[in-house]
Amino acid sequence: MSDAPKKVIFEVLRYNPGVDARPRMQSYEVPAPKGLTVLDGLLWIKENLDPTLSWRSSCRRGVCGSCAMFINGKPRLACANQVAHLGGGKVVVKPLPNYDIIRDLVPDLEPFFAKHAAIKPFLIRKNVEELENPSGEFFQSREELINYIQFAYCIKCGACLAACPTVATDASFLGPQALAQAWRYTSDSRDEGAAERGKEVFTAHGAFRCHFAGACSDVCPKGVDPAFAIQLMKQFMFREKLGGCKEKHGTEVAPPVENWTPREGIPKPPDHSV
Numbered sequence: 001m002s003d004a005p006k007k008v009i010f011e012v013l014r015y016n017p018g019v020d021a022r023p024r025m026q027s028y029e030v031p032a033p034k035g036l037t038v039l040d041g042l043l044w045i046k047e048n049l050d051p052t053l054s055w056r057s058s059c060r061r062g063v064c065g066s067c068a069m070f071i072n073g074k075p076r077l078a079c080a081n082q083v084a085h086l087g088g089g090k091v092v093v094k095p096l097p098n099y100d101i102i103r104d105l106v107p108d109l110e111p112f113f114a115k116h117a118a119i120k121p122f123l124i125r126k127n128v129e130e131l132e133n134p135s136g137e138f139f140q141s142r143e144e145l146i147n148y149i150q151f152a153y154c155i156k157c158g159a160c161l162a163a164c165p166t167v168a169t170d171a172s173f174l175g176p177q178a179l180a181q182a183w184r185y186t187s188d189s190r191d192e193g194a195a196e197r198g199k200e201v202f203t204a205h206g207a208f209r210c211h212f213a214g215a216c217s218d219v220c221p222k223g224v225d226p227a228f229a230i231q232l233m234k235q236f237m238f239r240e241k242l243g244g245c246k247e248k249h250g251t252e253v254a255p256p257v258e259n260w261t262p263r264e265g266i267p268k269p270p271d272h273s274v
Helices: 038-048 110-118 128-132 142-146 149-153 159-163 165-169 176-186 194-201 215-219 226-241
Strands: 007-014 024-031 068-071 074-077 090-094 101-103
Touching: 007 038, 024 038, 038 090, 068 159, 074 159, 074 215, 110 176, 149 176, 159 176, 159 215, 176 194, 176 215, 176 226, 194 226, 215 226
Parallel strands: 007 090
Antiparallel strands: 007 024, 068 074, 068 090
């Protein structure tokens, strides 16, 4: 009885915009030992069959989000999906849809990150001095943390935009990732930037452009629910327009702890006053 691993066919989209007239599919036969991930298979192809094959990957642990691809008809992380779990004897790999292709499996994510930056994904405080030169931590209860923590797990892989039918028909739509992050910060008890984010979110291509298809939530590898976040943002916007929302003030800065002694062995922070 042979101990050689069975083999699986990888069909991979190949496209070099500077050379090829149109994308094409290319097949490779890959050994498939137990536990082989899609990313492992692509690495085997590059090392043994075709060194010109291009894609993005980094951590190989499902954390960085850079290896998101369209695998067997669904946006997935290549490093987190084993070939054996996909079913069938063929793995079809394409770049994420709704993005331009830089080369092969590498999508152009610049518009994605531009939309993310547009919603100001950071805490905004009216007292800028306190942010730049903090005197302590901001108060936040466990209940206040629960309000937004689910939406903070986003790894910016871009899978949600690839699955969104609205993004497919409206390139100017902010998209589920940016809108979910807008709610993540707006719902943070420490934040005071709802009005500033509203300039991007409350537009014709903002939250109300979402039709609640839910495809974004279905494909998120981290269990974030962008569709739900967008509905919460819509509710917040509607109540605000009707005057049902009180002016939000961020939580106060915690007072310094008196008579605090650090544990032994912990290095002291650098003295920037010198």
